[in-house]
Amino acid sequence: MTEEELSEAIAGATGPLRILGGGTRPIGRPVDGALLSTAALSGIVDYEPGALTLVAKAGTPVAEIETALAAEGQRLPFEPMDHRGLLGTQGTPTIGGIVAANVSGPRRIQVGACRDFLLGVRFVDGRGRVLKNGGRVMKNVTGYDLVKLMAGSRGTLGVLSEVSLKVLPRPAETATLRFTGLNEESAIKAVTAALGSPFEVTGAAHMQGATLLRLEGFGESVRYRARALQDLLASFGKAEVLPDEIETWQALRDVAPYHSRTGDVWLYSVTPTEAPALAGQLRGHGALDVIFDWGGGRLWVLAPEGQDMRQTNLRGHATLIRASKETRRRLPVFQPEPVPIQKISQDLRAKFDPRGILNPGLMEHIP
């Protein structure tokens, strides 16, 4: 498939389209429509390790990109999650899918989200026009930043055909500090103190009784910061310093503890200090388990199927990541927006997709 063919397919569409990359992240209100996949629009277009930039077609498998980056000692810094285990999907995750859903993992707390590393996009709008915004350079304020708007718009404003990303060097070494036995409140206090230190923590989580802090960089630097954090957090107990723990961070990234457990999965974004109380409140409403990432700012909540776990007066937002189609039709998947914001979202959709054919309803709640 070429970008032109994608454009023709959209221009010639006579009804709703269900847009897929690799089809591994069926998040949102179910869409009825003809399938349009960008998987065939694949390949790395340009990679300049010395400039930390990579350009790839939207359907390029993430694995292909990670392999190319690894060969040059680099990586996607925002640590995108692989949703297959959690959502029970097959298929091949694509870079376009990651961008369309603005997928970021534990390192987001230190380096930023997927959208922060997205330098440019090419996409086809609902009229079939091929459009571009941003570019392949790191600093660019030329015109409006539609790059950010496209990240996380889940194919409802346009279908991505190509993305440019900033990448970063892979660190020489990694170490993990692990506390065990802290209650949630102490755990969040400990990771908060760590994140408020100058020691550049690149992961801060509390999962299944373990409180985890990740350090990355050159060897001496990692060892120095590990000692400094042990001292800083001595009042919380003695932290073990473990080398690597790649699997542990991958398990957190992919929310592995919920893979084999039944139940809906909700994702909360809040300020870290609010997290322990929120977790308590959610348990009161039936939550089965809570995992804390992003220093407590992100909560993965396992909940009984079909139950509305959205808290009113939440300062932050909640997304229903895993649930049956019926539940995703009945409950809002995304945080309901205040009326003026809802209007802006609707008006933007009407401009980008006047016929309303791109993933219609996916990000809306239609009661």
Next chain:
Amino acid sequence: MDMPAPDARIMALKPALVARLREVLPHDAVIEDEAETRAYECDALTAYRCPPLAAVLPSSTQEVSDVLRICHEMGVPVVPRGSGTSLAGGALPTADSVILGVSRMTDVLETDYENRFIRLQTGRTNLSVSGAVEEEDFFYAPDPSSQLACAIAGNIAMNSGGAHCLKYGVTTNNLLGVTMVMMDGEVVEIGGAHLDAAGYDLLGLICGSEGQLGVVTEATLRILRKPEGARPVLMGYDSNEVAGQVVSDIIKAGVLPVAIEFMDRPCIRATEDFAHAGYPDCEALLIVEVEGSDAEIDEQLDVILQIARKHNPVELRESGSAEESAKIWLGRKSAFGAMGQINDYMCLDGTIPVSQLPYVLRRIGEMSREYGLGVGNVFHAGDGNMHPLILFDANKPGDLELCEAFGADILRLCVEVGGCLTGEHGVGIEKRDLMVSQFAPDDLDIQMAVKDVFDPKWLLNPAKVFPLAASATRRAA
């Protein structure tokens, strides 16, 4: 540079408009006297001046909302203004517009070290944000050169960067939430103290929209704990190619310096005459700074110095003290002032892929000879954001126009090699008419469609960003 002719209907409204504005604002917050409005006739792009119809200085979101509602009802254009430090004419008024200045809105509303954010009114200056959290050893990362004067409102409007964004990112990467007033006076909240947007990333859309989508009155910004220390190293090379290769090799080696600054010979000579920083007389000079504890800095500098030596530097100077560090930075920080001593100058802001650096510098040198105008280059090399400074004589008829033509050629060159017109200053009026070299008509149309959503009557900062011909029908509608 063309600006739309002032609308006689709006000019005639002035007495009625001022009377209505005075109903919602204190007397001294509405400026209508022609001698006083002159204070708002330009920003830091001083070649273009035009006093506004009136200027208002609200103190709260509510007052901003009242002003915008009145202007919306009366169909009067509004030009938002932070501190007026835009180098792109982003805050240049038209004769039929009201300047809305946020300079009285400087309060810190909330400081939260545990959750690492500060919420404030956007008239506050960039440097005083860091000042407000300094006692706890925190700072706000984006640091544009104008940080002593520039307001957060303007930083958000232009998505400002700075010397340290290779590591910390630009404004959009450090902005968590805003309170924004729409042109019709409606107040909206976007984002908050938590991370990432719930629906569309409207925060990302607003940041860098040059005051055309709404007036941001309050902002929640991410604050960070200060690093334990920082240390620069200075390197001089005989050619731009070699210096460019050093930059690329450092990045490839896995070190992420907090800043990599580059100066070429004309710039080195000018700053040396002006600031006496003791820079070597060479073709290209790099300042590379890393952060951390002393031991961490040593570890990173080992890697960097090895690379530097491999490329046969004419000078390699490590800093052994805070004084020496300050001296290394002295020339770089006074570069603009030094060039200003020689002549009037225009500062450009294009970005290029780092690999194109030697070619672009060579082409700029050739063009400099063709145009007969001097040019010095100083820029953030790690991210390819160039700041060529073109020297001209404002008193010599035709020199400004010649300089602008030269500047336009350089920016077109940036686009040709895969870069862009502006890395951190914004489009404003300065690069407005060059937008067609970077964007196809449809690319501009979809951006203008976004403005249609936020400001259907095109009253907010209307004659900026988009070529006048491209926006004509929308502005007239």
